[in-house]
Amino acid sequence: MLAILTNMLSMCIPFSVALLLASIGEMFNQRAGVFNLGCEGVMAMGAFIGMLIPFAAGGGGAVSEWYNVLGFAAAAVLGALLGLFFGVVTITFRAPQGIAGIGLQMFGVGTAGTLFRHFVGGTQSIPGIPDIEIPLLSRIPFLGDVFFSHNAVAYLAYLFIPVAWYILFKTPWGLKVRAVGTNPRAADSMGINVSRTRYEALMLGGALAGLAGAYLSIAQAKMFSDTLISGRGFIAVALVYFGHWHPLQIMGGALLFTFAQTFQTQIQSMGISFPYELAVMLPYVLVIVVLSFTSRNQTTAPTSLGKPFNREMRT
């Protein structure tokens, strides 16, 4: 029984990274007052460009680790540019954020699939990045498997959580982000450039979503197909609500969702008499149930979320 539990928990960290990065990125967007439903599309583009670089370098064979690093960097840059593009549409032109987000989602998924067919062809795999067993620590029973036997990006992603918390709650820029998402008019009157702050948050959010996509294609699945993201961008958006726009709670949500995924897989594999259709739904039902019970507590929600800011108009 302990072995089964160890196996389930040891998968939670590596399998939750893509959701974690994307939802932390979305958290920065929403904290600044911008609701980006296009996360899925940005992840798809990140997954594509992230995979393309090591694939082009090695033709699917082994390549220097630096090409993987370059893949992640390119995904972050592309994600930031898509965040910038989304900012032009929603901040400068003040388009409805929900519709623009759906447009970005369709654009990202469609473009990534089309470019993939043009530059790569059919479903292809890459060697990706290996797991690293941290000396000594990885040998600790139970804890070694659960915490110290994962790939480098998984460690970095989890180390980024306290950094994200510090940026959001302890830096002047984080204060600006929270101010423009809560009361942009007051922030504006205090001399904060609302549009610029929102642009910056969108670029950071886009970069993290791009990295999340690249994690899927380089570190987890180690392949690309145009269905690779399969709704994970939308789950990331839901996790932001689940985690009440707080990095630590979002991390808890990502881990809980991933644990539910591994748990339902375990239920199926153990041959327990339980309809697999219900087992597959379990993580999603869990998110809905938790959201239902916690949605009353909206005190941390950015009050200007989804509202375009126009300093020339009284609201």
Place this chain on the structure above:
Amino acid sequence: MKKLLTIMLALLVAMSLFASGSQESSSAESGDDTIKIALIIENTIDDKGWCQAMHDGITQAMEMLPGKIEYNYSEKMAVVDAGSMARQYVAEGYDLIIAHGAQYKNTVLEMAEEYPDVSFAFGTSSEIGPDNVFTYMPESEETGYLNGIIAGTLTKNNIVGLVGPVDSGDSARYNRGYVLGVQSVNPDCKILVAHTGSFSDYVKSSEVAASQLANGADMMTGSSQQAIGALRATAESPVAMWVGQDLAQLTTPEGQAKCIAASAYNYAAVIVELVEKIESGVKGGECIPMNFNNGGFIFEFNPALEQEWVSPELKAKVEDQIAQFQAAPGVLSDWALVDYSTL
């Protein structure tokens, strides 16, 4: 400015929709005796699985019947888009429109009623359709059974894994055949079965496979195109090996390294049969089963791994089973009785 933005967004969405599908054609010299075939698929012609198998079958049939077939295909067709695509093909004078997936059933039946002079086909289905609708049903329990014999024989941990998409169609048949095959040679073997709930979620497929590998499975298989994700996860294991549902998996680096044997649907035989029937005036109303008996399946060992992994006894056992399947159809008619909760 808002109008400009609205137009830009509309163009963006239209571009995305356009980008999400593709259409290609290859043709023989068109003549009076040419049969024009159109294929509508959910994924792509190079998905190393379900869609590629049919595309490859049609192109092979074109080689078998030189100058007889004109062919066109449309990829990434959602069910809601398939109807308009099929109407376009009807307008262009296509004789046979194949909607490759049971999810297209309602669309096909609706189109068949509207255009009685055009032949349609969809599968997997064992239903007998209207007079202008063919169905086809791969009896995949046979190929699953062969892979099960190999997995049940070669497992050292006495644990084998199976990653399925959804429990329906040919995947359900393959998966249950695999279970029967394992049990036929190794009744005490633990068989881990899990479904991803999707035909195309490669990430979830790899996660399920990783879970089963962590639980000790050392022989793995998977069905439908999502199995590529599970194969990729198996390639990460230093000990586990793979048996495949599709020969296209052998063309991948991980398939070369891990896939001991694989089977394939011989859709070329189905297409040739369909062409012959249409030429003789039969437009539908029949179900074409696919099995070893009628040449509907191909099975091969991986030459790169055969010497190391396949003993003469195992090879003889597999070949003997293929001979039984070739001799008569329906050898595994009790495949549907397999209950995963009893494993």
